Amino acid sequence: MPKVPFIDHDLCTGCELCVETVPDVFQMEGDVATVIDPEGATEEEITEAIDNCPVEAIVWQE
Numbered sequence: 001m002p003k004v005p006f007i008d009h010d011l012c013t014g015c016e017l018c019v020e021t022v023p024d025v026f027q028m029e030g031d032v033a034t035v036i037d038p039e040g041a042t043e044e045e046i047t048e049a050i051d052n053c054p055v056e057a058i059v060w061q062e
């Protein structure tokens, strides 16, 4: 199974940075970001969003 991004909603502050980086993968759901399509961008693009999350709320899940 390919690895997929996972967002810890308890950590997410709703800054929307990941949504702006890869909107086909992450979208806002209320006050937090959520994964709408784990295959909506390349691994590199998703990794960029993971690295840029200010609270490290996004991780890869195998």
Ligand code: SF4
Pocket: 007, 011, 012, 013, 014, 015, 016, 017, 018, 019, 032, 033, 052, 053, 054, 055, 056, 057, 058
């Ligand atoms: S970048 Fe991190 S804190 Fe900001 S909305 Fe995305 S998951 Fe939440």
